Amino acid sequence: MDWRLLVNAIVTGLAIGAVYGLIAVGYTVVFNATRVFNLAQGDLVMVGVLLTFWALNVEHWPQAVAVAVVVVAVPTLAFVEERLVVRPFLRRPGDNIGWFISTLAFGLVLETVVTLLYGNRPPVAVASPLPKSAVHLGPIATTPQLLLALATLVISTVLVEAFYRRTWLGQAMRATADDREVAALRGIEPGRMSMLAFAIGGLLAAVGGYAVAPIVYADVSIGLTYSIKGFIALAVGGFGSIRGAIVGALAIGVAEQVFDVYADPRYEILAGLGLLMVILAVRPTGLFRTAVAREI
Amino acid sequence: MTTEPPALAVTDFSTGYGPMEVVHGVSLEVGTGELVALVGRNGAGKSTLLAAVAGVRRGPTSGRVALDGEDVSGLRPAAVFVRGLALVPEGHRLFTSMSVEENLRLGAFPWRRGDRRRVDDGLSRAYDLFPDLSRAARRAAGDLSGGQQQMLAVAQALMASPNVLLLDEPSSGLAPAVVDRIYEAMFRLRDTGHALLVVEQDLERALRSSVRTYVMDRGAIAVAGPSTALLDDERVPAIVRGTAAFDHDQ
């Protein structure tokens, strides 16, 4: 076996992992403020990808306009989701997981609506603003599109972490996650915090959708797949930790690509699940234990 | 001559959980510079009353809550807090994943913009009141001892310098020496013009440290009066300790 094949699989895996990572970070931001897993997160990314496709391939709008459309539309959808299907469950005291069904349902509604609007076209590649030519990093060949996906993940993560650590609103969101009632008693409106969390989650989905559109195919069915893979990434990394989410996501991306090289790509999902089982056997809380994980 | 309205006036107040009413028509007052005690058996409804007065309602609520004469009934907890009432709930609840200083700063969240002075003043007052906290400023709140956590919970509630402070069992589960320090801090707050309403399960301590005591029984005020007078009233221990048959752990 040629070692270059392996190295390239790893590089591609990191880029694909970046896609899962953006979803996992979106999950984490929402979870940290609301204790809800937004199972429509992958579908929000799917909407971002398809809107990018529509703006660029169908309407032939300039890149800047496409970005603007996606960055406004996807967070708006997340905002609507929070209002319609999540808030009613947050208001109810005590533990309940009604959001599990309702966020999943919201994702399926998105898939249905997009299918109706978009029709049942074969998956197509989305136009990219970047050149198609390969980039050579020593012996490794990769594409600007893959590097863009990775860069988007890194930059988004740095910004989200800084937001949590350095801003009042970020801290208030963490406080709400720790104790929603005490937060309210100290003048932090929990409703505003969950709206904000969904808006940020939506923004991550929008940016992610735009950045990865050229490397994934414009297809409705990617939504649920991404939701699931992002969730597996969280479980590998440890729930609640942003760094954990990213490490988990990159590990799954790499595991899948390596699996594709040595085994059958059709069973790719087994790579992530296998990795999850190994990690959970060794560390039941995932790679990165957090205060959140400690409580559960 | 007009009489000043009290710092906190609760009038004919009822609340509960879902359809079940557990607090029935309670009226009480706390004036500026007063420390008032609220006592009663487990399950009498003390915590439910305090939380609902602070805006945390879990069922239909009626009656009036007024701060310095201003009606705040029906406002959400965040809005009640901004108007000068802070509740320290039972069990020193904190933002456990965050540091002591972050917890304190978040106590002044509504004043974060343009009012840095308020945040900084609050911090120095908190550290002055509880020097332990200033030594632990960078530690995670979840790693503190029970006593330190209770101090932090009180200090956090004080960050916005509220006029009215409701404290639900601030001494519960703490060593006697720590309880003394918490009460010393409460006396200082009383003497600097705050109005304090304290739920205390130690009846003796409640009567000795307060100017007035309300005794709650099955959701209603059964006895109320100056604490010195209630010290010799045998109805009070009978209500608070109850009969064995009705005692239950919470």
Ligand SMILES: Nc1ncnc2c1ncn2[C@@H]1O[C@H](COP(=O)(O)OP(=O)(O)OP(=O)(O)O)[C@@H](O)[C@H]1O
């Ligand atoms: N979350 C809840 N849901 C339903 N009923 C509740 C709930 N919490 C308390 N209750 C009931 O409300 C009544 C009053 O409870 P509450 O906690 O206010 O009493 P308390 O006086 O604070 O007691 P304690 O001294 O044990 O703290 C009790 O009968 C209790 O069983």
Ligand SMILES: [Mg+2]
């Ligand atoms: Mg109680």
